[in-house]
Amino acid sequence: MADEIATAEPPTTAKTETLDKVVIRFAGDSGDGMQVAGSRFTDASALFGNDLATLPSFPAEIRAPAGTLPGVSSFQVQIADFDILTAGDEPDCLVAMNPAALKKNLKDLRQGGTLVINTNAFDERNLAKAGYDSNPIEDGTLEGFRVIEVPMDELTQEAVKNTGVSGRSVLRSKNFFALGLLAWLFHRPTEPTIEWARKKFARTPEVAEANVAAFQAGYTFGEATEAAKITFEVKPAALQPGTYTNINGNMALAWGLIAASQLSGLPLFYGTYPITPASDILHELARHKHFGVRTFQAEDEIAGVGSAIGAAFAGSLAVTGSSGPGIALKSEAISMAFMMELPLIVVNVQRAGPSTGMPTKPEQSDLLFSLYGRHGESPIPVLAIASPSDAFELTIEAARIAVKYMTPVLLLSDNQVANGSEPWMLPDVSSLDPIDVAFAKHANGRNGTFLPYMRDIDTFARPWALPGTPGLEHRIGGLEKEAITGNVSYDPANHQLMTDSRAWKVANIVNDIPDLEVAGDEDADILVLGWGSTFGSIRAAARRVRLEGGKVATVHLRHLNPMPQNLGDLLHRYEKVLIPELNTGQLRKVIRAEYLVDAKGLNKIAGEPFKISEITEKIVEMTK
Amino acid sequence: MTAPSYTRADFQTDQEVRWCPGCGDYTILASVQQFLAGLGRPREEFVFVSGIGCASRFPYYMNTYGMHSIHGRAPAIASGIVATNPNLSVWVITGDGDALSIGGNHLIHVLRRNVNMKILLFNNQIYGLTKGQYSPTSEAGKTTKSSPYGSIDYPFNPVSLALGAEATFVARTLDMDRNHTQSLLQAAYEHEGSAFIEIYQNCNVFNDKAFIQLTGKEERVHNRIDLEDGKPVVFDEGAKAVVLRDGQATIVDSSTVDPGAILVHDSTRPDPAIAFALSRLSHGPYGPTPLGIFRNVSRPTYESQLNAQVEAAKEKRGEGDLAALIASQGTWTVKDPSSNGG
Numbered sequence: 012m013a014d015e016i017a018t019a020e021p022p023t024t025a026k027t028e029t030l031d032k033v034v035i036r037f038a039g040d041s042g043d044g045m046q047v048a049g050s051r052f053t054d055a056s057a058l059f060g061n062d063l064a065t066l067p068s069f070p071a072e073i074r075a076p077a078g079t080l081p082g083v084s085s086f087q088v089q090i091a092d093f094d095i096l097t098a099g100d101e102p103d104c105l106v107a108m109n110p111a112a113l114k115k116n117l118k119d120l121r122q123g124g125t126l127v128i129n130t131n132a133f134d135e136r137n138l139a140k141a142g143y144d145s146n147p148i149e150d151g152t153l154e155g156f157r158v159i160e161v162p163m164d165e166l167t168q169e170a171v172k173n174t175g176v177s178g179r180s181v182l183r184s185k186n187f188f189a190l191g192l193l194a195w196l197f198h199r200p201t202e203p204t205i206e207w208a209r210k211k212f213a214r215t216p217e218v219a220e221a222n223v224a225a226f227q228a229g230y231t232f233g234e235a236t237e238a239a240k241i242t243f244e245v246k247p248a249a250l251q252p253g254t255y256t257n258i259n260g261n262m263a264l265a266w267g268l269i270a271a272s273q274l275s276g277l278p279l280f281y282g283t284y285p286i287t288p289a290s291d292i293l294h295e296l297a298r299h300k301h302f303g304v305r306t307f308q309a310e311d312e313i314a315g316v317g318s319a320i321g322a323a324f325a326g327s328l329a330v331t332g333s334s335g336p337g338i339a340l341k342s343e344a345i346s347m348a349f350m351m352e353l354p355l356i357v358v359n360v361q362r363a364g365p366s367t368g369m370p371t372k373p374e375q376s377d378l379l380f381s382l383y384g385r386h387g388e389s390p391i392p393v394l395a396i397a398s399p400s401d402a403f404e405l406t407i408e409a410a411r412i413a414v415k416y417m418t419p420v421l422l423l424s425d426n427q428v429a430n431g432s433e434p435w436m437l438p439d440v441s442s443l444d445p446i447d448v449a450f451a452k453h454a455n456g457r458n459g460t461f462l463p464y465m466r467d468i469d470t471f472a473r474p475w476a477l478p479g480t481p482g483l484e485h486r487i488g489g490l491e492k493e494a495i496t497g498n499v500s501y502d503p504a505n506h507q508l509m510t511d512s513r514a515w516k517v518a519n520i521v522n523d524i525p526d527l528e529v530a531g532d533e534d535a536d537i538l539v540l541g542w543g544s545t546f547g548s549i550r551a552a553a554r555r556v557r558l559e560g561g562k563v564a565t566v567h568l569r570h571l572n573p574m575p576q577n578l579g580d581l582l583h584r585y586e587k588v589l590i591p592e593l594n595t596g597q598l599r600k601v602i603r604a605e606y607l608v609d610a611k612g613l614n615k616i617a618g619e620p621f622k623i624s625e626i627t628e629k630i631v632e633m634t635k
Numbered sequence: 636m637t638a639p640s641y642t643r644a645d646f647q648t649d650q651e652v653r654w655c656p657g658c659g660d661y662t663i664l665a666s667v668q669q670f671l672a673g674l675g676r677p678r679e680e681f682v683f684v685s686g687i688g689c690a691s692r693f694p695y696y697m698n699t700y701g702m703h704s705i706h707g708r709a710p711a712i713a714s715g716i717v718a719t720n721p722n723l724s725v726w727v728i729t730g731d732g733d734a735l736s737i738g739g740n741h742l743i744h745v746l747r748r749n750v751n752m753k754i755l756l757f758n759n760q761i762y763g764l765t766k767g768q769y770s771p772t773s774e775a776g777k778t779t780k781s782s783p784y785g786s787i788d789y790p791f792n793p794v795s796l797a798l799g800a801e802a803t804f805v806a807r808t809l810d811m812d813r814n815h816t817q818s819l820l821q822a823a824y825e826h827e828g829s830a831f832i833e834i835y836q837n838c839n840v841f842n843d844k845a846f847i848q849l850t851g852k853e854e855r856v857h858n859r860i861d862l863e864d865g866k867p868v869v870f871d872e873g874a875k876a877v878v879l880r881d882g883q884a885t886i887v888d889s890s891t892v893d894p895g896a897i898l899v900h901d902s903t904r905p906d907p908a909i910a911f912a913l914s915r916l917s918h919g920p921y922g923p924t925p926l927g928i929f930r931n932v933s934r935p936t937y938e939s940q941l942n943a944q945v946e947a948a949k950e951k952r953g954e955g956d957l958a959a960l961i962a963s964q965g966t967w968t969v970k971d972p973s974s975n976g977g
Binding site: 058251278482 | 648650678679680682684687697698699700703705710711713715716717718719722723740741744944947948951952953954957958966967968
């Protein structure tokens with residue numbers, strides 16, 4: 012297993028073990044900079060060429076009381092030399108910056124795994140805050156793990172003493188010390204991290220240099236210490252040839268919106284109100300005004316969607332974004348956009364609910380709300396993003412549907428997609444299909460009249476006539492409208508006709524979306540159907556079942572309304588259907604109702620993603 | 636290009652106007668249509684946005700672009716329209732319930748942002764469309780269907796509220812006085828930014844004669860305080876005057892004060908304090924009440940700053956390049972296709 016390291020490597024006496032994958036979790040106080048450490052480790056690994064997937068976990072409180080269990084923040088990353096699908100079930104290596112971080116995360120560490128501990132933080136006060144009666148470093152708690160004890164506070168202080176930082180700033184660099192040690196332990200390239208620190212802290216060079224010094228000290232500590240006798244390497248993954256970047260879902264979604272704006276030629280308008288975990292979409296878009304992006308931080312959620320509806324009427328690619336509680340507030344306006352038949356993208360980055368719930372934790376519990384959570388008959392298209400990198404393409408798809416069919420579209424993401432990251436092979440932007448937009452320019456009725464509800468014969472969409480266009484002056488509103496003319500109408504037959512027309516228009520989109528493709532064994536007895544962020548866990552679980560000789564087919568829904576044409580056939584082709592969801596069975600309810608299939612559920616509402624093993628075990632149990 | 640020549644009829648639609656006979660809304664509609672016709676600006680450049688309520692049916696009767704939207708949300712919707720196309724002339728039609736109750740939040744925020752839209756608040760001090768409940772501007776103690784023992788709600792003074800939100804243009808007029816209304820519409824139209832006009836509007840079904848102190852032939856002589864820039868604030872045929880005392884605007888007999896002590900109106904004072912003091916002269920149309928422009932000051936509009944940021948970003952960074960954007964976070968290249976161990 013372990014090979015002697017080649018001499019070209021930095022001088023070290025440690026042996027190197029080569030792994031195909033490794034899971035690392037950085038855990039500390041929310042002020043300890045664990046998200047920074049994790050994402051720097053991730054970027055260095057990405058640039059090194061590993062496949063990877065990440066899962067940050069942090070409290071909703073910005074600074075929970077220091078040293079306590081609720082204040083623990085962590086960042087998990089899996090790196091591999093093959094194409095992995097999740098951030099991994101259990102860490103092989105845990106960094107614990109204080110007793111609370113150890114207490115909260117130790118149960119997840121694999122037996123025999125590596126534990127890096129900041130011993131300076133294990134004083135009586137911190138031990139008490141974490142609820143330890145005795146020091147776990149000394150009382151045998153850590154038996155069975157490979158423990159690397161590091162007096163990280165002291166070593167960081169020593170390392171940064173000549174860089175000009177002082178006072179409380181000194182210990183802020185200890186995340187870089189930990190990062191340096193892990194860079195050595197896992198053979199990560201050091202340049203990307205050093206470059207990043209110098210660029211990020213360019214305005215405070217002393218902080219930049221302190222971070223670099225701490226990072227290098229951590230690396231050197233690894234080389235020098237006798238404690239670490241083995242290091243690990245994970246070779247680059249043989250991914251499909253292409254240029255890659257490491258991306259999280261919120262960023263990919265924001266870029267997808269910018270791309271859709273470019274592809275359609277429509278200026279992008281994003282009306283929103285800050286909410287976890289959707290705010291980063293606003294932050295990202297606000298940086299790119301040179302793409303003609305207009306962001307509007309509204310006074311509330313309703314004004315966010317309201318401004319977007321106004322922007323749509325005036326000719327923007329109009330978008331609003333939020334999370335469950337905010338979408339609830341927007342519900343009335345979404346129904347109006349459906350009634351007015353204006354193009355609008357509504358992004359819901361789902362989080363654990365109900366109510367404020369657990370704002371920083373993932374859940375898929377807004378599916379039924381998305382499909383049915385509006386007053387009146389208002390069936391709107393619903394799409395769900397499967398993984399961080401999928402966000403780019405599916406966001407463009409949402410824009411295409413909204414504009415082509417003159418309808419609001421709900422685009423579902425969740426906390427795991429939004430904050431998780433993975434490598435994404437950059438598309439050739441010149442090969443992306445343009446989004447055709449044809450604004451009404453001329454009267455479409457007799458005697459030069461304009462008929463705002465005269466529908467297109469193919470799409471059933473009404474014309475989009477922008478204010479400012481001569482001769483097409485018209486009024487739209489929330490009151491029921493007469494077919495064709497758009498005048499207010501209370502005629503019973505007209506209401507039936509308009510209700511049917513709106514529903515049919517959306518149902519007809521089924522002819523404009525791809526059929527589902529089965530992955531895995533077409534001849535299996537069991538089909539695992541998923542949607543949204545469970546994509547990686549389901550595919551990885553199916554792969555594991557196959558490695559153990561089992562057979563399993565999987566399909567993943569990205570279009571939730573309408574659902575692809577061939578879904579019914581697929582569901583009936585398999586003896587058993589399993590639907591794993593991070594809710595109590597919302598898709599299962601729809602599938603059973605719509606397709607009369609006795610689908611079984613695997614359901615989890617724990618504010619965390621499925622472990623691959625959980626799905627694997629369920630598949631095995633069902634196919635016994 | 637010559638300006639189009641319009642008459643009022645050009646701004647009427649073929650839709651039957653369905654307000655109650657005798658409603659003050661008819662007069663306001665006529666005033667607005669006549670005013671727009673006189674501007675000679677192409678009809679397609681106007682957008683009327685409303686919320687819900689009697690007043691909010693207004694856009695259906697205007698032969699322009701229009702949207703009859705959600706209760707209280709018109710200012711938010713209009714903000715999106717203005718942000719997308721600042722060349723349009725955007726008007727919000729709202730009522731006391733729409734603007735001050737369910738939509739209060741949007742109103743104050745659009746005013747502080749100074750988004751270029753003209754907000755006409757039809758204040759009839761009652762809920763009409765839901766048939767006669769008290770509104771946020773109904774007088775305390777008012778007996779209605781929903782307040783059979785008298786309303787215990789303390790009412791808003793819409794002009795004070797708008798001034799408190801630091802609106803850049805704040806005015807008040809009366810439905811019946813078409814000339815006064817049109818002169819304020821003209822001033823609002825010329826104002827760059829949010830312009831707020833409270834229009835006292837008679838609801839002859841649920842709250843008739845609410846404004847009789849300002850409209851009655853006898854009463855109005857004594858109660859109309861017409862604010863005119865550069866002129867001393869006097870009314871009641873000169874018998875009464877307004878002076879500032881202890882920071883408050885106070886009504887006195889003109890004969891008791893030195894003419895030099897009478898407040899001279901200036902709507903362009905940068906500080907809103909005196910305008911606010913004037914708005915406190917009345918708390919409803921029950922006695923002497925100021926009409927006219929309380930405040931008319933200049934501040935950069937929201938959309939001009941929004942667009943300036945977009946233009947400055949393009950200037951500095953060039954037009955956005957999508958390929959560069961998606962490669963901006965650091966990239967690596969995988970060259971040789973080969974099988975893997977997964």
